[in-house]
Amino acid sequence: MNSTVAANEPRLAQAFVTLLRRDLLLAFRRPAEIANPLLFFVIVVTLFPLGIGPEPNTLQTIAPGVIWVAALLASMLSLDGMFRTDFDDGALEQILLSPHPLSVLVLAKVIAHWMISGLPLILLSPLLGLFMNLPAESIVALVLTLLLGTPVLSLIGSIGTALTVGLRKGGVLLSLLVLPLYIPVLIFAASAVEVAGVGFSIAAQLSFLGALLALALTLAPVATAASLRISVS
Amino acid sequence: MNRFVAWFHRWGSPKHFYDMSGRWAPWMAGLFFLTFIPGLYYSLIGSPPDYQQGESARIMYIHVPAAWMSMFIYAVMAIAGAVTLIWKMKLADIVAQVSAPIGASFTLLALVTGSLWGKPMWGTYWVWDARLTSELILLFLFLGYIALTTSIDDKRQAARAGAVLALVGVVNLPIIHYSVEWWSTLHQPSTVKVMGKSAIHMSMLIPLLLMSFAFKFYYAWVVLISARAEVLDRDKGTRWAEEAAGEKGR
Numbered sequence: 045m046n047s048t049v050a051a052n053e054p055r056l057a058q059a060f061v062t063l064l065r066r067d068l069l070l071a072f073r074r075p076a077e078i079a080n081p082l083l084f085f086v087i088v089v090t091l092f093p094l095g096i097g098p099e100p101n102t103l104q105t106i107a108p109g110v111i112w113v114a115a116l117l118a119s120m121l122s123l124d125g126m127f128r129t130d131f132d133d134g135a136l137e138q139i140l141l142s143p144h145p146l147s148v149l150v151l152a153k154v155i156a157h158w159m160i161s162g163l164p165l166i167l168l169s170p171l172l173g174l175f176m177n178l179p180a181e182s183i184v185a186l187v188l189t190l191l192l193g194t195p196v197l198s199l200i201g202s203i204g205t206a207l208t209v210g211l212r213k214g215g216v217l218l219s220l221l222v223l224p225l226y227i228p229v230l231i232f233a234a235s236a237v238e239v240a241g242v243g244f245s246i247a248a249q250l251s252f253l254g255a256l257l258a259l260a261l262t263l264a265p266v267a268t269a270a271s272l273r274i275s276v277s
Numbered sequence: 278m279n280r281f282v283a284w285f286h287r288w289g290s291p292k293h294f295y296d297m298s299g300r301w302a303p304w305m306a307g308l309f310f311l312t313f314i315p316g317l318y319y320s321l322i323g324s325p326p327d328y329q330q331g332e333s334a335r336i337m338y339i340h341v342p343a344a345w346m347s348m349f350i351y352a353v354m355a356i357a358g359a360v361t362l363i364w365k366m367k368l369a370d371i372v373a374q375v376s377a378p379i380g381a382s383f384t385l386l387a388l389v390t391g392s393l394w395g396k397p398m399w400g401t402y403w404v405w406d407a408r409l410t411s412e413l414i415l416l417f418l419f420l421g422y423i424a425l426t427t428s429i430d431d432k433r434q435a436a437r438a439g440a441v442l443a444l445v446g447v448v449n450l451p452i453i454h455y456s457v458e459w460w461s462t463l464h465q466p467s468t469v470k471v472m473g474k475s476a477i478h479m480s481m482l483i484p485l486l487l488m489s490f491a492f493k494f495y496y497a498w499v500v501l502i503s504a505r506a507e508v509l510d511r512d513k514g515t516r517w518a519e520e521a522a523g524e525k526g527r
Binding site: 274 | 362414417418420421424425428429434437438441442444445446448449452453456457459460
């Protein structure tokens with residue numbers, strides 16, 4: 045790195061942390077925006093027993109899929125906020141203009157988004173597991189899969205959000221773009237929760253989810269950065 | 278500058294493409310009919326019915342080439358997307374954009390023929406078979422691409438956004454495919470088997486190959502025609518476009 049640049053420009057790590065803190069701070073100033081997707085998550089899961097009937101065995105069978113699908117939808121709902129306000133007030137252009145690699149800065153925003161939307165979801169999930177009559181092993185598996193899976197959702201979702209940020213009616217379009225790409229996460233995660241309930245090892249599913257996370261972590265920020273440059277140009 | 282680069286660059290010119298595609302389109306149409314008509318003959322009349330599946334096996338001659346085309350066209354779109362992003366070649370994004378509806382149609386055709394074939398074979402129109410499911414997801418990817426590119430007004434921006442999406446999709450497609458395959462082997466009883474994979478007999482291979490070539494030529498033909506129209510539309514107002522359109526009008 046050039047020393048003259050270093051003198052008056054913040055370093056990359058510093059920019060990364062600043063952006064992360066700023067996004068978190070902005071989110072905590074508007075707690076309703078954190079709470080709403082969570083509430084949605086809980087309500088959607090609650091609707092299923094009401095629609096299907098409270099038979100414990102049935103609930104236990106459908107629980108892994110239902111909880112995970114609800115998690116996908118909830119994380120998608122919160123995606124729109126990732127770049128929207130920054131795009132509207134021009135902060136996004138400033139981020140694009142900064143001398144640091146955009147993909148790293150994007151990663152900071154994605155991590156902030158995950159801490160706001162994914163992490164509370166994970167903390168709340170054992171409760172929903174109890175609602176749905178899941179055995180303890182399955183609840184542990186649910187938390188583990190959410191821990192590995194929700195970052196992937198935020199990362200893949202960031203690409204779709206970046207592509208649609210400039211559009212008026214981006215919301216529905218976003219779901220069309222992103223949901224098909226969520227399918228592998230859904231498959232492995234729901235299967236892990238299901239298999240754990242029967243008492244089998246879930247190492248294979250967790251490895252797959254870990255692999256997906258590694259892949260998304262390396263590739264998604266680059267694609268998101270490229271998409272942002274297209275959307276803002 | 279060597280000749281290949283010069284040749285490559287000339288394709289960047291809309292006028293050159295318009296002239297060349299006008300010359301090539303009839304050839305592609307001719308090749309299509311040349312392979313399609315005998316292909317249709319051999320697949321409907323000239324080949325024996327399958328000894329297990331009877332006459333309904335003939336659906337395969339449409340179904341399999343359509344499924345191949347659906348994947349081929351998505352690959353074309355991703356390659357064209359890469360070319361758009363790397364070399365900013367106008368023609369590539371036109372090809373990608375006009376390919377999307379054609380690819381979606383082939384995917385839909387593969388799905389419909391698949392389920393029509395499934396009714397007599399499996400006793401139901403839809404089975405959550407791994408290949409059917411990943412074909413359905415491919416259809417969603419095509420529709421998502423179309424939805425994205427049509428909702429962005431600026432054509433250049435639409436092309437570049439679509440290019441990123443196609444590339445993301447192409448990275449994801451194998452992952453989706455294999456995870457769906459893994460999922461269906463877990464969830465499904467093994468009673469459903471898509472054709473006992475015996476080596477295909479010559480009498481069935483010939484119509485299958487003819488049909489798949491016919492589909493390729495059809496795609497080339499339709500892409501040329503619609504890309505031509507798109508080129509003309511994007512360059513409307515320029516002199517050559519007015520002249521070319523005027524020529525047709527007279």
